Amino acid sequence: DAERAALPGAIAAVLAEARRMAGEAVANQQPGWFNGGIPQVMGFADEKVMLLSVLDPAAGAEKQAALNQAKADLKRQADSLRELIIRENTPPADMFDGPDRDKAIETAKSAWSIQQEQYELLGVRIPSENWRRETKWSYSNGTWYLSDRSRLQVRLIVADHENPELAIDRPVNVWKDHQAGDSMIGTPFRSFDEELQPSEYFLRSKLTPSDG
Numbered sequence: 677d678a679e680r681a682a683l684p685g686a687i688a689a690v691l692a693e694a695r696r697m698a699g700e701a702v703a704n705q706q707p708g709w710f711n712g713g714i715p716q717v718m719g720f721a722d723e724k725v726m727l728l729s730v731l732d733p734a735a736g737a738e739k740q741a742a743l744n745q746a747k748a749d750l751k752r753q754a755d756s757l758r759e760l761i762i763r764e765n766t767p768p769a770d771m772f773d774g775p776d777r778d779k780a781i782e783t784a785k786s787a788w789s790i791q792q793e794q795y796e797l798l799g800v801r802i803p804s805e806n807w808r809r810e811t812k813w814s815y816s817n818g819t820w821y822l823s824d825r826s827r828l829q830v831r832l833i834v835a836d837h838e839n840p841e842l843a844i845d846r847p848v849n850v851w852k853d854h855q856a857g858d859s860m861i862g863t864p865f866r867s868f869d870e871e872l873q874p875s876e877y878f879l880r881s882k883l884t885p886s887d888g
Contacts (some may be wrong), residue, residue, distance in 0.1 A: 680731040684726055687739045689719040691746045698753045703783065704825075705761055707874050710754040718747065758874045765878035768831045768845060772802035779860060784830035784848035787862025796835035797844050799883055804828060807852060824854040830862070833883065843880045 694717045701709035725743050729736025772780075781800050788795070807826035814821050828850045836842035847865035852858050866872070 679796055680728070680735075681729070683728040684735055684739060687728065687742070688722045690717060690724065691742060694718055694721065694746060694750065698750050702753055702757050705757065706824075707754065707757050707761065710757070712751070714750060718743075718750070724745045727784040752868070761874040762842065762877045763879065765875060766882055767799070767833060767843075767878060768801040770801040771805045772828065774806070775857075777802070778831055780828055780850045780852075781849050783862045784832055787848050787850075788834075788846060788864055789834055791864055791868040792834070795837075797832060798835055798880065799833040801831040801833065802828065803831065806830070809854075826852045826854065828852070829865075835880070836877065841880055842877050843883065845876050845878070 697709055697714050697717065701707065701714070725736060725739050728739055763813055774780075780802070784800075785797065807828045809824075809826040811822075811824045814823060817831055830848050831851050832846040832848060834844045834846050836844050840848055848862045849865060850862045852860050
């Protein structure tokens, strides 16, 4: 009886907490909250509503309706935040003009084609002005190894295959091995099937003719 009496207030408090978190997420443009903290809180609400439905079916039905409404409201907030961020996003800068720019780009394109065999390349941006060199010794299995390489992140601007109005920023880290004749290899920052964040999209209309 005590649990049955306490559950409606507890459910209302949990739903209020989820709405508070959603409000802060929208205000601070933090869409990650809708994939982490907020679903966790809503999971607590689900459990409490299920228990109340067993102890008091009428009260449980009432709180289930409130839970469903909260889920619908949170989804609208998440969608509106995603759209806002995408609209405000801009393509990355293009600062690199080194003599091996074309080779780095071809390496990045080849690396991404393994993830997505057929894709529409809308442009390429390289935000860094220079390669970043990393020279270090590593110890493994009783032996020291020298690593001497440089990294340059190439940003492939790829058409969104699901939405013709959007472009996707696909970073590929290109590594230049100074111990192997400056040979290059590309490693995509994300795989094709990974879920993307709104910050990785932007409107295709923000691309300039020179990007193509």
